[in-house]
Amino acid sequence: MKPFDFDELTIRRGTASLKWDTTDDPEVIPLWVADMDFRTAPAVTLALAERVASGIFGYVDIPQDYYRALSSWFLRKHGWHINKDHVIPTTGVVPAVSAIIKAFTKPGDGVILQTPAYNCFFSSIRNNGCRLIDNPLLIKELENGFSYDMDFVNLEVLASDPRNKVLILCNPHNPTGRVWTREELTKVRDICNANNVKVISDEIHCELVHPGFEYTPFAYIDPTAVVCCSPSKAFNTAGLQIANIVASQPDDRYAINRAINDNEVCDVNPFGVTGLIAAYDKGDGWLSSLKEYLEENRKFLHEIISENLPTWKICDSESTYLAWIDISASGLEGDEMEEYLLKKAKVRISSGSDYGDFRFIRINYACPRQRLLTAMHRIIEALKEML
Ligand SMILES: Cc1ncc(COP(=O)(O)O)c(C=O)c1O
Structure with a gap:
């Protein structure tokens, strides 16, 4: 028997789930x-159950164990030493990014984003109140697909404009x-440092890198x-x-803490703390199995699309469980495809317009394979009807 069952058809409807419960149609x-759609690592569930059993959920003072678990994970897995004094815990990466922008800019300043x-x-x-300064990523054709590069020439031009203060790197x-790659990140650093542009690096997807x-x-x-x-x-x-925000410079930490406190979003909840410690201390084996399962789903999705949907071109992804698909040859824009598939296939995907490119859609394939298969069959049938 496999130690972790990612094939389980978990039922999420009726659990106050943003993913499942915001669509009325049960199909x-x-x-x-x-x-x-998978249960988290059993070690996380167990730790949370023990926390629930205490029956006391008052305000939190983050324990030393939290910082130890965080630092030890990043050191063990990625060779990155995180100094505990540099860490600012927050309620999410989005509130973190928003507070950091607030800390580093004034309304009207430019923030460089590499879209999609x-x-x-x-x-x-x-x-x-900032201005979006777009440095679109460049599509790179590959032998059997496509990927993206950063446009360093344009980045240098945008960074040299003194009104542009921040770059968001994902x-x-x-x-x-x-x-x-290290070479790409080094170029980002050199361009931004030379022009006093602060970099906010969002590394939320860092554990979900594909083999190789x-x-x-x-x-x-x-x-x-x-x-x-x-x-x-x-x-x-x-x-x-x-x-967590990791900021090594005392001035930056001061400004970020100020912004977080201005927004009064500084308190985290006890389950987040317990969950993080358990995940980083005991979640390693589960995460390896998850990644193997996701890799199979990815291959499966690629096969099914290349055999049945010749007008869809999948981006050659190197990480995440999100497939980024160019559907421009289908004659529909992302919003239209989203609407059509929701109605005809009863499958909800994301339109690329949400990410700044209407020619694309995004599919989250992190679900039991059987569910993915059913969804893809429905999509294929719905698109046949369009012909
Ligand atoms: C790049 C990126 N940053 C942040 C988030 C969300 O972060 P949080 O839920 O911690 O606010 C997501 C969620 O998909 C994401 O893809």
Whole structure:
């Protein structure tokens, strides 16, 4: 018997799930928001159950064990030494990014984003009264597909404009799945440092790198950068709302703490703390099995698309459980495809417009294979009807 059962057809409808319960039709299979249909690591569930059994859920003082678990995981897994004094725990990477933008900018300043990009970056920039400065990623044709590169020439031009104060780096990158190499990260550092542009590196997807690729913490390349991380994507604990900002510079930490306190979003909850410690201390074996399962799902999705949907071109992803698919040859834009598939196939996918490119869709394949198969069969049948 396998130690972890990722084939289990977990039932999430009726559990106050954003992914499942925001669509009324009970037949819809949701393959949109980045949240997996698997139970988390048993060690996390057990630790949370013990915490629940205490029956006391008052305000939290983050224990030393939390910082130890965090540092020891990153050192063990990625060779990155995190100094506990540099860590600011927060309720999520999105609130973290937003607070850091607030700390490093004034309304009207430019924030450079390399699109397509995770949707909440757009709103974080807007909500802080900043201007989005787009440095679109460049599509790179490969022998059997395509991927993306950063446009360093344009980045240099944008960074040299003194009104542009911050760059949001997504490392690894959602939605393209790029795992930036050391050379690429070094160029980002050199360009940004030379122009006094602060880098915020969102590393929430760092554990979900595909075989053959290696995540490089941006703090390796630039120890002065501000990094955000969380166990939530890898361990499927987004609802526990815990994340960390790592900022080595005292002035940066002061400004970020100020912004977090201005927004009064400084308190984390006891389950987030317990969940993080258990995941980082005891979740290793589960995570390895999860990654094997996801890799099979990825291959399966590629096969089924290449055999049945010749107008869909999948980006050659290096990380995450999100497939980024060019559907421009199908004659539909992302929003239209999303609407059509929801209606005809009863499958909810994400439109690329959410990430800044209407020619694409995004599919979350982190679900039991049987569910993925059913969803893909429905999509194939619905698209046949369109012909
Ligand atoms: C790049 C990226 N950053 C942040 C988040 C969300 O972070 P949190 O739930 O910790 O606010 C996501 C969720 O998909 C993401 O893809």
